[in-house]
Amino acid sequence: MSRIRSSQEWEVRASTLARKTTNPIRQIVEHLQVEPNPEKELIALSIGDPTTFGNLNPPDQLLQAVRESIELHKSRGYAPSKGHYEARVAVAKYSAHQGEVSPEDVILTSGCSHAIEMVITAIADCGQNILIPRPGFSIYQTLSEGFGIKTKYYNLLPNEHWKIDLDDLESQIDDDTVAIVINNPSNPCGSVYDKEHLYEILEIASRNKVPIIADEIYEHFVFAGRQFTPISSISKDVPVLTCSGLTKRFLVPGWRMGWVVIHDRNDVLGKEIRLALSNLSMRILGPSALIQTALPAILECTPQSFFDEVLLFIETQAKLAYKELRVAPGLRPIEPQGAMYMMIEIKMALFPEFKDECQFVESLVAEQSVFCLPGQCFEYPNYMRIVLTVPEDKLREACQRITIFCKEHVIGEKRKEIETNDIVNNVEVICDDITNVL
Ligand SMILES: Cc1ncc(COP(=O)(O)O)c(C=O)c1O
Structure with missing residues (x-):
């Protein structure tokens, strides 16, 4: 006679392995309130898949x-x-x-x-x-x-x-x-x-x-x-x-x-x-x-020239992003030496309206439609990561929008400094223009 199971009800449970398997990036990103600004095209600097934008193709x-x-x-x-x-x-x-x-x-x-x-x-x-x-x-x-x-x-x-x-x-x-x-x-x-x-x-x-x-x-x-x-x-x-x-x-x-x-x-x-x-x-x-x-x-x-071209592209992108973001107030990009990413420190003390870098990233999406991965995805708060494989024009545009965002949100003292610098820069540009005309 076959043994009868004690329970006669369906009771299908997920295994311990399945329950305990998590992906912190997915979890953090899914909890972010990321609604892009409808007036600006979303630029995702978050995806580590070099094929995403179709600009990099195998030979x-x-x-x-x-x-x-x-x-x-x-x-x-x-x-x-x-x-x-x-x-x-x-x-x-x-x-x-x-x-x-x-x-x-x-x-x-x-x-x-x-x-x-x-x-x-x-x-x-x-x-x-x-x-x-x-x-x-x-x-x-x-x-x-x-x-x-x-x-x-x-x-x-x-x-x-x-x-x-x-x-x-x-x-x-x-x-x-x-x-x-x-x-x-x-x-x-x-x-x-x-x-x-x-x-x-x-x-x-x-x-x-x-x-x-x-x-x-x-x-x-x-x-x-x-x-x-x-x-x-x-x-x-x-x-x-x-x-x-x-x-x-x-x-x-x-x-x-x-x-x-x-x-x-x-x-x-x-x-x-x-x-x-x-x-x-x-x-x-x-x-x-x-x-x-x-x-x-x-x-x-696969020809060596293919690898060389891809690498040169990523390195040029790294330089571009580093140069652009170095002037973003409150940020400190750390220049990469390889791979296809750059980490950027967000000096959170200069952005007191944001509780943490996740909130910073959320607002960056909401206002500028640029999405970067918050450092918490890598167990490293107060930083964000950008991907360097996006097309050049998009990367440049994204960095400029990040800079505008920082200028708009950095706290008073720092902002005054920026405004003064902007005036000085403008005066310098006007002086240069006059000199050129003369
Ligand atoms: C450091 C590192 N290891 C492993 C992987 C996974 O590679 P694969 O897609 O071949 O599984 C990645 C993918 O982004 C990665 O960044």
Whole structure:
């Protein structure tokens, strides 16, 4: 006789994992009262998707690779859950700047987020913790919380190009710490760490025997004068699990192609962690075979000139936004060194009518129809983040509107100073005009 359930009523409940999985950006943004000014077109400087405005497009070689992949029988079937061998060979070759990489060290994933989820859940259990940057991208928290994996923040230093506060980092490590997440180049900061700083981080990881998860999705997004060093390339003993993918550099976030590269020179992780990653890859049987089949051609045929052009565009945008916003009263933009974002400090004391930066951002939308992400999305109040991939005219217009907004809302003393400066500037312009005429 079959057993009868005690309850005869429908009672379908959400799982703990589902209930505890949250996305702070979505939560904060959904709670904002963002009604744009109907007289001005909305300019969203908030979306980290470089395809949003249609001004940045991948080269035809990339599209052609996928077109050809459609014709292949292979691209319709299941791939091995870690990915097609040829695709992993291509990623290993592409990732050679990270240190020696064999195809066995590569696992293909559905975007970089999936790579991050895979590495976190391969080494962390409920109750253990990972260290993550503040300010930082919220995905690490989103991916961990539901599993009961704790996230502990270490601070970045805004006045030192967002370097890691090393004392703070080390003080956060405890017996339950299983990984340090490093995001370089950084979202939201746009910082790029030099080799010396990476050595300092590795020293702490080595001393405390904590592996590193390197989120390097913005690898190579580095402005002139800076150099990108993958942390794995200089690690002697610390195992590094690098997460990256096509998403940003190839301008195809929707294709959802990412990967994990395992760097473990001293065989610290052993077979166990490789097996763990392999087991976890079976949960979704690997990412899209269509893109996997195209991957070798994508990685080999994309011309360097494409990367150079995109980077030059973003760097020019960074300079433009920095120059424009430096003169906005009450703001302090922090010049980025790479990635595609800029953080801007809002000197809240000069805007006492706003309780916090969320209110500042709300009013900015209501009056000027410019939307920036409040710092709270990155656990960093009193700041806002802008995205640099929007078209030049829109970025310029947005920065000018932000400046007008600041001039209108900054407190009395500061405003008097601005008005005096404006008069002085006007007088100077008139004098210049007269001189020119004479
Ligand atoms: C720092 C960082 N890591 C990971 C991701 C996720 O990348 P993907 O879209 O490939 O999952 C993003 C996306 O914005 C990001 O900014």
